Amino acid sequence: MPKTETFNRKEVLQKATAVFHQKGYNGTSMQDLVDATSLNRSSIYNSFGSKLAMFMEVLSYYQSTNKDQMGKELAHSHNAKDTIEAIFDMYLNDILTDQDRKGCLIVNCKSEMANQEPMIKSFMEQNQEQTIAMLEDVVHNGQMEKVFNEDQTASQYALYLYSAIQGLRMTGILNTNREELKNLINMVLKILY
Amino acid sequence: MPKTETFNRKEVLQKATAVFHQKGYNGTSMQDLVDATSLNRSSIYNSFGSKLAMFMEVLSYYQSTNKDQMGKELAHSHNAKDTIEAIFDMYLNDILTDQDRKGCLIVNCKSEMANQEPMIKSFMEQNQEQTIAMLEDVVHNGQMEKVFNEDQTASQYALYLYSAIQGLRMTGILNTNREELKNLINMVLKILY
DNA sequence: TCTTAATTGAAATGAACGTTTCAAAATTAA
DNA sequence: TTAATTTTGAAACGTTCATTTCAATTAAGA
Numbered sequence: 243m244p245k246t247e248t249f250n251r252k253e254v255l256q257k258a259t260a261v262f263h264q265k266g267y268n269g270t271s272m273q274d275l276v277d278a279t280s281l282n283r284s285s286i287y288n289s290f291g292s293k294l295a296m297f298m299e300v301l302s303y304y305q306s307t308n309k310d311q312m313g314k315e316l317a318h319s320h321n322a323k324d325t326i327e328a329i330f331d332m333y334l335n336d337i338l339t340d341q342d343r344k345g346c347l348i349v350n351c352k353s354e355m356a357n358q359e360p361m362i363k364s365f366m367e368q369n370q371e372q373t374i375a376m377l378e379d380v381v382h383n384g385q386m387e388k389v390f391n392e393d394q395t396a397s398q399y400a401l402y403l404y405s406a407i408q409g410l411r412m413t414g415i416l417n418t419n420r421e422e423l424k425n426l427i428n429m430v431l432k433i434l435y
Numbered sequence: 436m437p438k439t440e441t442f443n444r445k446e447v448l449q450k451a452t453a454v455f456h457q458k459g460y461n462g463t464s465m466q467d468l469v470d471a472t473s474l475n476r477s478s479i480y481n482s483f484g485s486k487l488a489m490f491m492e493v494l495s496y497y498q499s500t501n502k503d504q505m506g507k508e509l510a511h512s513h514n515a516k517d518t519i520e521a522i523f524d525m526y527l528n529d530i531l532t533d534q535d536r537k538g539c540l541i542v543n544c545k546s547e548m549a550n551q552e553p554m555i556k557s558f559m560e561q562n563q564e565q566t567i568a569m570l571e572d573v574v575h576n577g578q579m580e581k582v583f584n585e586d587q588t589a590s591q592y593a594l595y596l597y598s599a600i601q602g603l604r605m606t607g608i609l610n611t612n613r614e615e616l617k618n619l620i621n622m623v624l625k626i627l628y
Numbered sequence: 629t630c631t632t633a634a635t636t637g638a639a640a641t642g643a644a645c646g647t648t649t650c651a652a653a654a655t656t657a658a
Numbered sequence: 659t660t661a662a663t664t665t666t667g668a669a670a671c672g673t674t675c676a677t678t679t680c681a682a683t684t685a686a687g688a
Contacts, residue, residue: 271674283677284677284678284680287676287677
C-alpha cells in the first residue's frame, strides 16, 4: 500500500496562513509558500490543488482558529455584558499583539477579493452571516437579561456591532494606542446599555 | 521647442483610478493600465515613473476628488448635525451607487499595503490625521452649538467616527440594503446626541 | 521481499510581470 | 525650414508567475 502523507497538514496551513496574512493573496507567490512551508512545489499542488484552493483552506483554518479562541474566551463569561466585552477585548488583544500591523486576514481578503473571486465572495457572505448570527444571539440574551436595551432589535444591533468590529480592525492597523482603542470600544458598546 | 504632453493627465488618472479601484494594487498589471488609459507603455513611464508612483498619484487624486465632493455636499449644511449627517449620507450614497462593490480605494489600499510599503503607510497616516481633524472640527462645532453632548472630547468622538466610517465602507461591500445601512448610521450617530 | 501508490526534488513549461530601450513620428519656437 | 525635445510604437529586457512533468525515492500491505 502507498506511502502516507508525512507532513503535518495543520502546521503547513499555519505557515501558509502567516504568509498570506502578511502579504495578501496577490502579494503572495508560490515561491513564498514553498519557502514558508518547506514543502516541495509538487507536494503543495498534490495536497492543495492550486494557490487559490490553498488560500480557501487557509481562510477556513483562520476562521476556525478564531472561533476556537473565541470559544475559550467566552467560556468564562456567564452573562451578555461580559460576553460582548470579551469579544471586543479579544479583537483589541489581537491588534495590540500584532507586531506587523497586518489587520484581520478576513477583513483584508474581503477588501482585496470579494468583488473579484466568486468563491471568496460567498465565503465572506457566509462568514458575515455567521458572525452576525453569533452577535445577534449575544445581544438577544442581553436583552432578555434586561442589561441591554431594546431600542433596536437584536438583529439591528448585530449588524451595528459587526460593522464596528470591521472598523476597529481597520483602525487598529495604524492606531495601536491601547487607551484610545479601549475608549473607542466603550463608545461603541455604550449604545447597548 | 519641445512637443508638449498631448493627453489629459486628469483623464488618465481617472481611468487608472478606476482600474486600481476595481482590481487593487497587486491585482493590477501594467498591461491593465495601458489598456485602460490607451496610453503607450513608455508614455506611462515617462509621465508617471513607475507603477507605484502612478498609484501614489491615483491615491492623491482619489483623495482630492473625495474632498471636493465632500466640500460641495457640506456647502448646504449650516450646522454640525446637518454636516455629520451629510458626511455619512455621502458614504452611503457611494456604497449604494457602486455597482461593483469595490469599497473605498483608500480603505482597501490601507488593508493591502500599509504594512508593506512605507510610502503607502505614511500616506495613510496623513489621510487618517486629516480625516480625524475634519471630524473633530465638526464635532467640536456641534458641542459648541450644544447639539452634541460632551460625554467625550471632540477628539475621542472623531476617532470613533473615523472607525465607524471604515466599518461602514467594509460592511457596504457585501450589504447594500439602504434601510439597514441608514439605520446603522443612525445608531452610530446616536451617541453624539 | 515484492508490489503498489504517494511523496519528493528538480527542472521545465509558457505566460505574464514591471521596466527599458530606441528609432521614428510629432510638435513647437526660432 | 530647421533645430530641439517629447511622445509614441514596438520590441525586447531579465525576472517571476502559477503550474506541470517525471524520474527517483519512500513506505506500507501482501
